[in-house]
Amino acid sequence: MHCPFCGNSDSRVTDSRDSDEGIRRRRECLSCGARFTTYERIYASSLMLVKRDGRREEFSRDKLMAGIRLACARRPLPTGVIEKIVDDIESQVVASGKSEIPSHVIGEAAMDRLKEVDRVAYIRFASVYRDFEDLESFQEMLETLSKGEDPASKAQLALFKDALALDAEKKPRRGRRPGSPARPGAEKR
Ligand SMILES: [Zn+2]
Numbered sequence: 440m441h442c443p444f445c446g447n448s449d450s451r452v453t454d455s456r457d458s459d460e461g462i463r464r465r466r467e468c469l470s471c472g473a474r475f476t477t478y479e480r481i482y483a484s485s486l487m488l489v490k491r492d493g494r495r496e497e498f499s500r501d502k503l504m505a506g507i508r509l510a511c512a513r514r515p516l517p518t519g520v521i522e523k524i525v526d527d528i529e530s531q532v533v534a535s536g537k538s539e540i541p542s543h544v545i546g547e548a549a550m551d552r553l554k555e556v557d558r559v560a561y562i563r564f565a566s567v568y569r570d571f572e573d574l575e576s577f578q579e580m581l582e583t584l585s586k587g588e589d590p591a592s593k594a595q596l597a598l599f600k601d602a603l604a605l606d607a608e609k610k611p612r613r614g615r616r617p618g619s620p621a622r623p624g625a626e627k628r
Contacts, residue, residue: 440466442468442470442471442473443473443475444473445468445471445473447468447469449468450467450468450469450475451466451467452465452466453465453466453474458478461478461479463476464477464478464479478536485497485538486498486537487539488540488541489540489541490541490542491541491542491543496542498532498545500525500529503528503549504521504522504525506564507521507524507525507560507564508521509563510560510561510563510564510567511553511560514557514559514560516556516557516560524549524552524556527552528548528549528552531548546568550564550565550568
């Protein structure tokens with residue numbers, strides 16, 4: 440921890456206490472005598488997501504990445520965009536200094552970012568995500584899908600396929616329009 444005034448790295452802790460922002464420490468620079476405050480924060484790897492029903496689960500960068508990757512499948516995105524989105528969301532969460540965060544905050548942050556980079560990926564993510572209670576349910580579905588067929592998840596799978604179909608509809612070279620399917624998910628809530 441460098442002194443913000445002289446840059447010296449030796450300081451003495453004069454006081455230490457818990458606060459909402461983390462562990463607050465008063466320090467005194469051993470070189471110039473300046474006093475400053477530091478906060479020790481919880482890293483995102485131990486961040487807990489609070490689901491709507493009150494259950495908690497550890498934030499998983501990998502799960503978030505998997506959900507966003509699936510939404511972006513076969514989309515012409517520059518390399519590194521998905522990692523950047525996940526990095527940004529993770530650092531936002533870390534910067535908040537909270538140890539618990541509602542899971543929908545993460546899902547909404549992902550939707551906001553996808554909206555900026557790719558409309559189709561955004562629609563895929565949003566139309567599936569919004570039909571579930573929260574990102575957790577979405578992730579559970581992704582896991583089920585990746586494991587193989589589970590009859591219980593058929594309705595959810597159909598929804599996701601509808602979301603993918605939006606992608607196909609956008610391709611301009613079709614001579615005839617398909618019958619107008621209801622737009623999945625878009626108008627809910
Ligand atoms: Zn100093």
